[in-house]
Amino acid sequence: MQTRRMLASDLTDVLTIERASFPTPWTEGMFAEELARDDRVWLVAEDAPALLGFGGIMLAPDGAHVMDVAVAPDSRRDGTGRALMLALAREAAAGGAKRLTLEVRSANEAALGMYAQLGFESAGVRPGYYDETGEDAVIMWADTARLTAIGAAAGGRDLVLAIETSCDETAASVMRGGVEVLSSVVASQVDFHARFGGVVPEIASRKHTEAIVGVVDEALERAGVGFGDLDALGVTYGPGLIGALVVGVAYAKGLSLATGLPLVGVNHLEGHIFANRLADPELKTPLIALVVSGGHTSLIHVPEWGEYHTLGSTLDDATGEAFDKVAKLVGIGYPGGPAISRLAEQGDPAAIPFPRAMLHSGDYDFSLSGLKTAVLTYVRREQAAGREVHLPNLAASFQAAVIDVQVAKAVRAAAEYGVKDFCLGGGVAANVALREALKNALAANGVRLSVPPFALCTDNAAMIAAAAHFRLLKGGFLGLSAEATASLPLDG
Numbered sequence: 001m002q003t004r005r006m007l008a009s010d011l012t013d014v015l016t017i018e019r020a021s022f023p024t025p026w027t028e029g030m031f032a033e034e035l036a037r038d039d040r041v042w043l044v045a046e047d048a049p050a051l052l053g054f055g056g057i058m059l060a061p062d063g064a065h066v067m068d069v070a071v072a073p074d075s076r077r078d079g080t081g082r083a084l085m086l087a088l089a090r091e092a093a094a095g096g097a098k099r100l101t102l103e104v105r106s107a108n109e110a111a112l113g114m115y116a117q118l119g120f121e122s123a124g125v126r127p128g129y130y131d132e133t134g135e136d137a138v139i140m141w142a143d144t145a146r147l148t149a150i151g152a153a154a155g156g157r158d159l160v161l162a163i164e165t166s167c168d169e170t171a172a173s174v175m176r177g178g179v180e181v182l183s184s185v186v187a188s189q190v191d192f193h194a195r196f197g198g199v200v201p202e203i204a205s206r207k208h209t210e211a212i213v214g215v216v217d218e219a220l221e222r223a224g225v226g227f228g229d230l231d232a233l234g235v236t237y238g239p240g241l242i243g244a245l246v247v248g249v250a251y252a253k254g255l256s257l258a259t260g261l262p263l264v265g266v267n268h269l270e271g272h273i274f275a276n277r278l279a280d281p282e283l284k285t286p287l288i289a290l291v292v293s294g295g296h297t298s299l300i301h302v303p304e305w306g307e308y309h310t311l312g313s314t315l316d317d318a319t320g321e322a323f324d325k326v327a328k329l330v331g332i333g334y335p336g337g338p339a340i341s342r343l344a345e346q347g348d349p350a351a352i353p354f355p356r357a358m359l360h361s362g363d364y365d366f367s368l369s370g371l372k373t374a375v376l377t378y379v380r381r382e383q384a385a386g387r388e389v390h391l392p393n394l395a396a397s398f399q400a401a402v403i404d405v406q407v408a409k410a411v412r413a414a415a416e417y418g419v420k421d422f423c424l425g426g427g428v429a430a431n432v433a434l435r436e437a438l439k440n441a442l443a444a445n446g447v448r449l450s451v452p453p454f455a456l457c458t459d460n461a462a463m464i465a466a467a468a469h470f471r472l473l474k475g476g477f478l479g480l481s482a483e484a485t486a487s488l489p490l491d492g
């Protein structure tokens with residue numbers, strides 16, 4: 001289906017649809033008069049040669065108003081009305097209108113639902129507005145920039161700038177159509193946190209403040225675009241370190257206010273899941289996702305994109321945190337994940353029998369702090385006995401203990417929920433041993449594993465842009481009063 005300007009030659013078909021839609025239809029003369037005016041834009045939706053619907057707006061200095069929208073009876077509910085409205089909003093925005101208003105019969109539930117889904121808000125009710133039936137009219141309005149962005153996303157051509165500052169990476173990315181990464185800039189603060197062996201929240205906030213302007217500018221420059229080319233902004237607004245999140249959210253709101261670009265809020269964990277779609281655009285729901293990072297360890301059932309049910313999570317340390325703490329314990333640097341996985345390559349995973357906590361707990365929760373204590377106890381015992389700790393064996397054995405439990409629960413969840421797809425996300429998804437073990441165990445059960453590209457496992461803004469594209473399609477905008485939320489839930 002396509003939309004184009006209405007022509008005089010369309011009027012016969014237009015009148016047929018008009019008469020099938022309204023008790024007191026407009027006449028041909030009325031339409032002809034409308035077409036002659038230059039403060040009107042009339043569009044038709046067609047599946048050539050069939051005309052499916054039409055609509056028109058009146059352009060006024062302060063905004064545009066929808067004069068009439070009608071869809072042929074057998075094309076109703078198939079997205080024609082929505083496509084027409086988005087095309088009209090684009091015309092309104094091109095004509096300089098910041099808002100689009102319309103009136104709709106209060107009994108027309110289908111239309112009211114469609115408009116609400118597009119982000120139209122009710123401005124009030126005009127009682128008895130429709131002469132012929134005495135029905136009430138609901139007056140609704142929406143921001144044309146928001147509608148234009150939804151339209152661009154629906155057409156797969158949206159250009160989104162996303163910002164991520166939930167932990168210790170200041171990141172910005174420009175993406176087209178939710179899949180094409182035009183730029184992905186990540187300024188890591190890892191050197192500033194390394195000597196503390198973990199992220200220091202106050203340092204993270206300060207470094208984000210210092211870096212964000214440069215990171216955003218660089219993302220735009222590398223993508224070769226300016227603010228004027230963008231359709232929307234996306235930002236991580238939780239979960240994460242509150243002081244760190246606030247920097248990205250405040251900056252994104254400022255940009256939104258200054259440029260008029262609509263702002264979309266993204267859940268960081270949804271971003272980690274969406275990183276998979278960048279490597280594997282065909283990835284299909286239903287699936288189970290395992291998000292393992294410095295702040296999270298969660299097994300999540302995803303019956304369809306945008307719907308999440310957390311089956312279990314860590315009761316204490318996150319997986320990445322366990323890697324970081326163990327690395328700190330044996331003095332091999334920060335972040336610990338990459339250091340431990342490198343060492344583990346030369347070690348024997350069966351050398352030290354570390355505990356597999358909660359392997360048989362019968363649920364989908366994890367516990368990692370006991371393992372960390374077991375490593376500490378082992379190191380102390382070896383040192384007390386005057387033996388030197390074999391670091392590669394220690395790293396490999398620790399890693400195997402983590403992986404065994406995660407793989408077992410992953411396989412069980414996939415079987416219980418009957419999914420054929422599984423995906424991995426978060427910094428620890430970069431761990432090759434975990435990827436391999438999961439892939440093999442799932443494959444043995446007929447389940448396919450999708451993994452993000454290595455560069456998109458740890459925090460980045462490309463994954464946030466991918467999720468922002470999806471949220472944009474759903475009309476999930478953040479107002480200027482929205483706030484960063486440290487414990488933003490994913491489920492729903």
Ligand code: KG4
Nearest residue numbers: 293294295320335337338427428431458459
């Ligand atoms: O996703 P991320 O960048 O930040 C959070 O959202 O928390 O994850 C960072 C975590 C760190 O704990 C880091 O040690 C871990 O991911 N990590 C790894 C590997 N690469 C990064 N853990 C295990 N193996 C790796 N190869």
Ligand code: ZN
Nearest residue numbers: 293426427459
């Ligand atoms: Zn993360």
